[in-house]
Amino acid sequence: MARIKLDQESLGLSLILERIAHVRVKDSFVFNDIAYFIVHEGQVGKAIGKGAINLKKVQHQIQKKVRVIEYNDDVKKFAANVIFPVRVEEILQENEVLIIRDSNKKTKGLLFGRDGKNLKMIERAVKRFFDVVIKIEG
Secondary structure, three states: OOOOOOOHHHHHHHHHHHHHHOOOEEEEEEEOOEEEEEEOOOOHHHHHOHHHHHHHHHHHHHOOEEEEEEOOOOHHHHHHHHHOOOOOOEEEEEOOEEEEEOOOHHHHHHHHOHHHHHHHHHHHHHHOOOOOEEEEEO
16 A cells, blocks of 8 residues: 555644544545545544543644545445445455445435535545445445
8 A cells, every 4th residue: 555645634633633632633524515524444433532522622733514425445344434324235346446326316316415515525535545436336
């Protein structure tokens, strides 16, 4: 895996969550006015805090909604963490293609989002760490 370079905005966001929650942030980005933080395995609970206190502090400080995602070395598990709370029937990897499969139209709609926004966010998060193409199938 290549070393990730953070821009000034991402670095600033990461430092805010790290100071408030005392967790290590692997990556952070803003997409559709939501701040996404990818934290190391096992640190989501600590990042959110009891009663979501840490999330509320970060949201208040940066004036954006916040979402915390747990990193995983397995691309399929990481993709499942990115799309959580949406649950799908299966996530498969065939060579450099990650297939997210679900026969429910509502679930597929949630994965795509309006104008493909959710799919773009999923691609942004997953492609930062893994060299895969994401496909959603029914």
